[in-house]
Structure formats: C-alpha cells, structure tokens
Amino acid sequence: MTTKYSPPPAGTADAEAPAAPPARGPAGLAGLARALVRRRMPVFLVIAALSLAAALFGAGAADDLSSGGYTASGSESARAERILTERFGAGSPNMVLLASDDRPADDAAAAGAGRELTRRIGSLDGVGYATSYWTSGDPALRSEDGRSALILVRLSGDESEATHRAGELSAELTGEQGPFTVTATGRAVINDALERQSAEDLTKAELIGAPLTLIILLVAFGSLVASLLPLLVGVVSVVCTLAVLRLLAGFTDVSLFAMNVTTALGFGLAVDYSLFVVTRYREELERGRDVLEAVTESLRTAGRTVLFSALTVVLSLAALLVFPMMFLRSLAYAGIAVVSLAALTSLVILPPVLAVIGRRIDRLDVFGRWRRKPSAGDAPRGLWHALATGVMRRPVAAGGAVAVLLIALALPFGHARFGLTDDRILPQGAPAQAAAEAIRTGFAGAGTDPVTVVLPDLPRDGREARLTAYLAELSRTEGTVRVDGPLGSWAKGERVAPAGPASAAFADAGGVWLSVVADVGPNSAAGERHTERVRAVAPPAEALVGGEAAALIDTKEALGDRIPYAAAIIALSMLVLLFLFTGSLVVPLQALVLNTLSLTASFGAMVYVFQDGHLKWLVGDFITTGQLEVTVPVLMFCVAFGLSMDYTVFLLSRIREEYLATGDNTRAVVFGIDHTGRLITAAALVVATVLGALATSELSLLKLLGAGLALAVLVDATLVRGILVPAVMKVCGRANWWAPEPLRRLHARIGLRDG
Template identity: 55%
Template sequence: MASQSTVRSQTPPQAAPPAPPKGLAALGRWLAKRRLAVLLVTMVALIVAVPFGSDVESRLSEGGITVPASESARADELLNNRFEGGSPHLVFIAAAGRSIDSPDVGADATALTDRLAKEPGVVQAASYWTLDKPPTLRSKDGRTGLIMVRLAGDEDEVRKAAARIVPDVVGEQGALKVTATGVTAVRMAIEKRSEEDLTRAELLSGPLVLIILLLVFGSVVAASTPLAVGILAVIGSFVVLRLLDMVVQVSVFSVNITTALGLGLAIDYSLFIVTRYREELARGRTVHEAVGESVRTAGRTVLFSALTVALSLSAMLVFPMYHLRSFAYSGIAVVVLAALGSVIVLPALLAVLGHRVDALDVRRLFRRGRRATAARTDTEGFWHKLAMAVMRRPLPFALTVAAVLVALGLPFLRAEFGDSDDRVLPASSPAYQGAQVLREEFDNREGSPLNVVLPDIDPAASAGKVAEYAEQLSTVPGITRVDALTGSYSEGARIAPPGPASERFKADKGTWLSVVSDTEPYSERGMDLVETLRAEPAPDTVLVGGQAALLVDSKATLGDKLPWALGIIALSTTVLLFLFTGSLLIPVKAIVLNLLSLTATFGAMVYVFQDGHLRWLVGDFTVTGMLDIDTPILMFCVAFGLSMDYEVFLLSRIKEEYHRTGDNVSAVAWGLERTGRLVTAAAALVATVLLAFATSSLTPLKLLGVGLALAVIVDATLVRGILVPAFMRLAGRANWWAPRPLARLHRKIGLDD
C-alpha cells in the first residue's frame, strides 16, 4: 500500500487545457479559419473600387490655398460676385515679330480680344489694343503685347473654362503668335506635371521596392504580400477621397501623398506581420496558431502605430485651407486602410499560403543548399552589438549625434516662405516661359496686381474721394500705376482719364482699384507692400486682395494655427505612448528625439531648395530664394508620424523583453536586434518610394520627396540606432517609471495584452 501510495504521489497532475485565445489572437485565428471568405470579399470590394476610384483626380479640386473669411478672400469674393472683375486669371502674350502698332497686327489682336470677351465664362477681356495702348502692356522692344482675361466662378469653374479656352487661343492667330501664362495657366501646368511625374515615380519605385523586398525576405511569395496590401490601401484611399469629395472640397494634390504614404506604410506594416508569422512558424506553431500570434503581437503594434501616425496627420485639420486639410483626409484614410489591410486581409492571405509563404526562394540561386528563411533572433547580431557599444559610452554618442543633427538644422533659422508660382515648373514649360517673358520684357507685374476694394462707398457721390485715394496710393514706393473708376494714376498724378475699361470698377455699391507694382508678388517686398497698402489712410472700409495679399493672410493664419497643430501632436503622442508603455519618460523622449531627427531635414530644405546648393544631386530646379509655405507643415506632420511608426515598433520589442527579464540594458539591445533589420528595411522601402519624387520636374514634389526620405533615413539610422539606446541607457529604470496614480491608471486602461 505504501508503495502504491508513493507511486500515486509521484504522478504529475494532469495539465490544464490551454485557455482559448482572445482579443487579437482570437481575431487572427478567426481570419485564418475564414480565410477564403475574407479574400473573396476583398476581391469583390476591389473589383467595385477600381472603376469608382480610378478617375478621382479628375473630380478633385485644384485650389484650396485661400484662407476662408480672410481679408484677401473677402476681397476676391466681392470682386467675383459684385464687380465680376479683379486680377486676370489668364495672361496671353501676343508676339508679332514686328511693331505691335502695325494696323494688321492691331486688327488681329483686337479681333482676338473681342472673341475672348464673348467666350462663355469670361467676364472681362482687355488688351494693349483695346485699352488705348498703355505702355505697361507693351514689351520693351515694342513687338509683344498682352491680353488679360478674367474668368467667372470658383476655382474649379475657372479651371474648366481655362482648359477650354487656352488650347483654342495658343498658337498662330493671324499676325500673332500667342502663348499663355497667368495664375490659372500656371496652376493647370502644375497639376498636369504633377500627374505625369507621379505616374513616372510609381513606375520607377515599384521594381525597386520589389527588389528590396526580395532582399529582405528572399522569397518571391513573401515579398509579394506587402505589395498586395499596398495596392489595396492606395485603391481604397482613392475611393475614400472620391466619397469625401461628395461632402467637402478635396484638393487634387492630396493624391500625391496618398500613393507614396499608402504604399510605404502598407509595406511597413505587412513587413512586420509577415516577419512575425515566419518567426512563429519557425518555432513550430501551426499555421492557424502562427497567424493568431502574429496578429496578437505584430498586429497590435501595427494598429497602435497606425493610430499614432493618423493623429499626427490629423493636426493638419486645424488649418482652415482645404488644401492642407485634404492632406489630412487622404493621409488618415490611407493609414487606416493600410493597417486594416495588414491585420485583416494579410492574415487571411498568410493562412492560405501556409508554409508556402517561403516558396520561390531566390537565394537558392546564390547559395548552396537552402537555408532557413526565418530570421534568427536569438543571436547577437549587428544591431545588438551596436546597441551594446553605444550603451557602454552613451553620453559621448548622444552628444555627438545630437550636435551633428542640430548643426545640420541651423540653415532653417534663415528660412523664407512664399507660395508656388511659375518658377516651380521646369524651364521647358510654356507657362514658365511666358512668365519669364513678362519678367524680362515688361516693366510691371500686370498679371498679378493688388486689388483694393472699397465695398461700402457710394462711387457716384464719392468720385472725388476715390480719385484722391488713387493718387495717394500711386505715390507708395513700388507702385507704378493705379487704375480706378476715375482714371489711371502714377506718381501722384492722373495719367489717363476714365475710358471704357474703367466701367469694370463700377457697381451699385462700392468700387475697387487695381494697383500695379514692379514687385514680385511672392516675395518679402511684395508682402511688405500689402501691409503698407492696408495701413494707408482710406476714405472708407478697405479690403486688399491679390496674390501677395493671399500669401500674407496664409502666413498669418498658419502662424496662428501652428501652435494648436503642434499641441495636438504632442498631447496625442504623450497619451498614446503612456498607454502603450506605462511610462512618463518614454513619451517625452520620443517627442524630443523625433524633433531632433527632423532638424537635418528642415536644414536641408533651406540649404538645398532655398539656397540652391547640391542641385546636381537632387535634379535641377529654379532657385527662388524661398520655400513653399505649406510644405514644411506637411513634411513635419508626415515625418513625425513616420518617426513614431518606427518608435512604436522598436518600443514594442523592448517592452516585451523588459517585461520578460526586467533588465533595461538587455531589453534595449535585444529590442534593437529584433527590429533593427526590419526598421532599416522598412525605412529603405519608404525612402525608395519617396525618393522617386526627386525625379519630378516640379520643385514642391522634389522637395517633399527628398525631405521626407532624408527624415526617414536619419530616423531609422542615427536616431533608432544611436540616440534611442544612449538615452534609454542613461535613463535606466526611470524609463519605465510613472507616479503611483498613473501606474494604477495604466493597469486599468493601458494597452497591454
């Protein structure tokens, strides 16, 4: 009996059955079980989406740079609705090859001007020949004259009318050879170039991305899965933009960032999911188990990362210009779709592929035999050794890299901001060439005057006051001529009496003045001129509009709203990273290091694109001495989001290891080892997609691509490889500290598994 009792006591108790998966792990297994249904639904959705979203560019708006309710916007609205006048949208340059005062030239030019005036959508057409031959509309050599056309409607209606009129006018017109420029002609050329350059960038980056994926995975099948998710994300975003356009105005230029960001993020997210899936298979898990575990771990990180990127992009919603808001719409849409595609469609696809995910291993072409395709994460590789080297001397490494980044960012202190004009186009563009003719052959900026609106004055009873005001404005330095209801003025004197063209300044209530200067509108001097006119004593309420006034109002609005945008990014980053890690120090570290990583990018913007250095490296462009005012904001939001993307992936592995061992140094080293290769590959993929924009002939697209690619490369190398290990080594256990109340809060609502 004793012997039997002993035997029974040594028998191990029966193991409890494993707990059923829950949360994201359960979702992953559910997707694996219903993999064919998930893929079938995806294919049906894709078939519907392709025709619906394929023409999205033709439906989106081209404008959106105006600040609603600003002084320049109200002035332009009054000019459109009450006077049907204002600055010309199109400027036709009519070259005769001989004196434009020749009778036959005058007859052809007058006929063309009259024909334009009768075109649908044209509210005003005037020329050198119909305005009593003012010298400012004649070139210095007397062989070229100007025809100026104002179109009716909003930005989209103006663009449609211009697209119909310009092709019929450009070319030989009797004795004249006509070319087109002006604000609308330039914007149409920019839009057309943007579409062409985007297509070329996609064709260039696609094969390069596939090559990098093959180098990372070694398998054609594994490398193809991220591309599939990227295509789904981009097509889905086009559908979202088309749907949004039915509710709000969406800028056509948002499509540029949609393609690059969608493809880059979808590949990033898929890269982490597929890598984790292959690791789980290598550990001996079944296909369904590997899918579930991949969704639970990498999928959770992907969702959290997508949330941080989306919140960074949402900061652009505080700006009232729908041009910037559209980038937020498209960016958030593509981030959400990339994440959903990675955690829903991709797991179903992996469940179908099973172990065949490593099929068509191209490395067999270069190696003897076949090696295991799963990346080994239990050996001290390059990234582990780098982290340990940095953490042995954290302070010198941190100070050296920080000093280099700050030094690279110093040029941004002298940044000057303007708006995109003809000079962002390549020199071969007819709109650019026409604008250069205006600069070189004409003394004034006839195509971009300032519009001074007196909305409340009685023009009939106050003609004397209007004349005095026009004389006063004509004495302002930089003003060459003022046209008003009472005639034309220069240097304080009337130089021409009122004529037929003066009728454009008349309405039942109010009047306006056209103020022509010798100043480039998108320049510091042009903006100073706006402020001077707004400060001049006036007989009644005054609204100053025009291109330069639009830039002044845009700068003021962006300056007012920028602190709110930065606050949204800082607050959302702090809250989300606290929920993710339970730490107060890590969110602060993330913000500081992300800002530091952007210094080199913003310094390069000024050094290369404002000052004109290294043009041989990024491709030729026209140096204007300023940066497009919207681009730094767009780049900051996108680059900060991408930096947070890599931060989250690294932190997820560091936190996983720290919870397992409690050793801060070991956790950082192994976290970097297990993500360093992937983050580097992801950064290389995103940088490849973005650098394809450098082939663009448009300066803003070139700047956007080069700047964001540089930000991604710096962040994935210097910041993640050196600054993060150095900082976390210096902070030690304080990395994971939080006050007791917050620690209890994190245990309740934190984003732990």
C-alpha cells in the first residue's frame, strides 16, 4: 500500500510532529521479486537441487553433534579437567557400573569375580582406568546392604569420544556379567542416553507440530492453497537447517539440543515470515493489483519487515556469543544461521511460487462462506479493534492491571536455585537414571563425583613433606570424607591407608593430583560450599580445583560476569534498530521494557513448575530436582526476547504507516492493532505450537525450553501486544514519535521504513 505523509495541523509543536519519511531508496526487494518471477523456472530448479543436496548432507547431522558443554571453558575447573586428562589420563570417572549379586560383595567367589571383571574392563580399548571396591578396598564403593559394589571407569578422549565409547561399552558390559547383574550410569553414559532420546523426541515434536501448524494456518487463511505455502517454506528451511548444523559441527562443537531447538525455531519463523508475505500478497490482490504488482509490493513492504525482524532475532541470539559455554555459543551460531535462512527462504521461494499460483491463492477456501473479504481500505473492525478501542479509553487501568499481573507471575523466580544437568534430566526409570538413583540411595558417600585438586607444578624435591601437610589439612575440611593421593588416603587429618600400587597414578614427574570425596552431592548448595572450603585451603604450590561442584561455581561466576555485556548488546542494538525503523527514541525504550515484561510469566513458570514441581501434569511427568539448569534462563531470555521484538517490528510497521498517513496517534495505534492482531496471533500460535511441541520430550531440559518459550510467545502476542502496547502508546500520545532534531535529520537520511 502506498502511504502518504500528512504534515501535522497548524500550530502543532515541531517536536511533536511525525518524522518525515525518508526518501524512497532503490527498490532492491522489488527488483529481486521481479527477477525471481521472470526466472521462476530456473529458480525452482535451483531451489529443488539445493534442498535435495541439503537433505542428503544434513541427514547425518545428529551424529556430529555433542552433548554437554554447560560449563565455562577456560575456567579453573575446566583447566583442572584438561590437565587430568592430558597428563594423568585421569579425572572423575565418567562411567560408573553398579554390580549387584544375591551374595555379599565380600564373599570370596564374588570378590574374585569382581576383581576379574574390573581387570577386564580396564584392559578394554578407550578405557583410561578402572577401579572398584574389590581392587581398591574403598568401603564407600560398597552398598550399605553389602550386596552391590561400584566399578569406576574413566573413558579416554574428549567428551564426544567418551560418549560414543560409553554407548558401545554399555551394550557390552551391562546385564548378566558372571554372577553380577550390571547397570551403567555416569556422565558419558548419560550423554549417550541424551543423544538417543533427543533424536526420538525430535521426530515426535515434528509429527505433532506440523499438523497443528496446518490447522492454525487453515483457520488464519481459510484457503488450503494459501496455508500450504508457509508449510512448504518451513519444510525447506528445516532441511537446510540440518545441513547448516552439520556444517557448523565441522568447525566447532555444536550441542545436540541445537537439533531440537533450532529446527523448531527455523520452522516456526519460516512459517511466520511466509505468513506475513502471503497475507500482504492477498491484500494487494484485493486492492486490484495484478499478480506481478502484488508480488512486487508484497516483497517491498512485508519483505522489508521480514528482513528487519530477522535482524532483531539474530542480534538477540548474538548476545549468547559472549558466554564461554559451548551449549550457549553453539545455539547462538546455529540460531543465527537458521533465522537468517528462514528469512532468506521466505523471500526467495515465495515470489516465484506466488506468481505461478496467481489469483488461485484462495482456491480450496474451506472457510470461504464465513470469511468476509474486506474491500480495499476497509478496516477489519473485529475483536482486536474492539480490544484496542477499549484499552485506549482506559489505558492506565488496563495497562496497569496487566503489568501488575505479569510482575506477580514473575515472583516465583525470586527463589530460583541453579545447578548443572545430571541423570535426572532423563525420564524416570531410564537405565542410566535408575542406576544413578540406586547409587544415591544405596551408597553412603560413594566417591563417584569427587572434588579433584591438581597441583601441576610440584617438584619431586621436598614433595612428600609439603604434600603431607596439605593432605592432612584438606581431609580436615568440613564435609570431606576422604582424600586420596600419591601418599595414600587421609581422613580427619590422619593417614588411614598407605600408598599402594594404584597411588602411582596420582603423580607424574611434574606434579600430582588429589581426589577429595565429600559426604554431599556435588550438584547442590552444600556441594558448592564444600568446594569453596577446599579452595580456601592454602596449597604448597599452584592448585586447580575441579569436579562437578567446582564447574557449577565457575559457570555461575562466568554467567554473572558476562550477563551485563549480553544485556548491553541486546539493549543497544534494539535501540539503534528501532530508531532506524521508527525515527523515535521513545518507542524503542517502550519496546525494551514491554518485551522484558512479556518474559515474566515464563521465568516464574520455570521455577513454579520445573523447580518446585507444581502443575507438572501440564507438560507430562519429569523428575523434580529442586533446581534449574544454570544456562537455561539466559538462553530462554535471548530467544524469547528476539521473538518478542520480531512481533514488535510487525506491529510498529503498520502503526507507523498509518501515523505517517494521518498524524493521528490514537487512530494509528488502533489501526495497527486491528490490522495485525489476527495475523500476529496466528503467527504466535504457529511458533508457540512448534516450540511447545518440545514439551512432549522425555527430557526435562527440552520440556522446560519448549513450555517456557511457548508461554513467552503467547503472553507477548496477547497481553503485551493487545493491551500493554496500546495502553502505553495512548498515554505517551504524540510523544511516542519524539526524537531530538539532529536525530530526526539523521533518520530522514538513513532511516528504514516498511514501504
């Protein structure tokens, strides 16, 4: 639609006047549309060939993805783990075997079989070391009822190699092994189970999300032909997404959850962007344009907004790059690529397809007899018009009530507790989870996740004297059960076991490492406090403290240090982009505040449902741990904020279009809400459905991400866009469009606008 700029009425203050629209620049998108239409057959062939190549290349993407990556790289705990692996071939066991028998573990026959099983495991390829109750005599590795014992295994290689080997060994070593029934758990085994479950859940989510999306599009469009176009673009986007993930995995570690999250995000946004372009195309046809003009105008107007909206999501995801966690950084890389791909596929595929379909876009209109087709310029004046008009009459009361409600929904987040993922991310009763639970309940102080202390530069000269004092002091720290090292084992300040053959593994020519077994779980507040006490003990040389609790401490610290930078990236980029889009300084500030408010319900629900365990039936059963994975709130904020800003751009494009044409703020806001309400609702339902399908996962982390993001999108599309935005813009009036004169002139030269 061609818009006109009407100068403000005489006497209007210059500061309150709407900014003059920038001069029309080269019609780049319009030219692209015409070129794609003219060469539509070669375009179809290229798209088909690229999609087929992407499908073939991306088919093996899951095999190249990595599990883990939730902890801060470069931290003290990460350095300790790296040295343990590279220099000592040691570290915390990443595979734990639970061997059970009807006879006591100390029975002579059972003990002999246990030693032989431990020896056999230790000789297998990919095994760094294997120790057990029968080889070490450590009573903590025998169950309290005396009928089970643990075999601790360290698998060699990096996390991906250990995970792959754990899957192979689990199949070989579990089940009946001589007199024992053996089950397996440990970090590598859990990661292997996560990979398998994640792949199953992805298929389930796609089978649920695609049909529901088609139903939503049918309700929104009425026409089956129009509804299938966004699905077509969404499918192409997903196929290309898998290829992008595999390509990225060749250069950097990519989290296995990137497969689930980014395919859902890419499909949802591709459908969204197509929805807006197809809707604009239908509007242009109804205004009497011919097919080529309608395609060109759709890409020039809605296409410009699609590009701008995709840029806002990309910049929100880019904030994740400041964090030193592979899980977050890989999702940023993949998300940026996927969002860009969703916008590109929408803008490249739709013009030639629409040109071929032409006016048959409304064929198979299943709701045609009920759907009223407005004539050109006729306002829809439906539910969203009535809602916006009502809010504009009482903006303070309506906006205030919604703001109070959203803040109240955020209150549970005030008692959020954070940890790292463990076996309880798996469904209850899964083999690795059941084995871990049996160890938690049946063993007292089993050192399966000890605190590790690495002294990389402790010369042999005088080593024993200095190390003896340090071992004694460590063993006296509150919560410490035992300290193992090259000089034997220590407890409560005394040596309780002399050095044995296994003790040599704790030292090399340059340094030593120690294992500090605690009486508390590592993934807990008590475990963090114990690790802090270990770090507080003065070492005889530089000491690096590692282990799961240390990794949790370091990850929290890294997140806290980097969050201000991520927030600054998001805030500054959104302020600049929205200024370029609107010419206002007030509207961008409003958007930042209101988009943040739209996340409050999700953050409160994270704690209320997933930490505290209330209303679990809404998302299916999962194990309540009393804490949240520490990186999830950051990920959810960046993704949800980007999606909220996405809808902000679509709404503001229509509000500003009408304001430039009339100079009437109230009319422009009602017009924008009325003309985008149904469309944004449909788009939000699509994204919420696709992301919400992740909540059907058997993995609690994906449940949390899916449910939280879906809730954020729905709250934003209804309460925020429908009530808070018109209320705030009514209160601000013409001040919405204010900017200092120098910035107004700058915007006149370089500003962006939809059409």
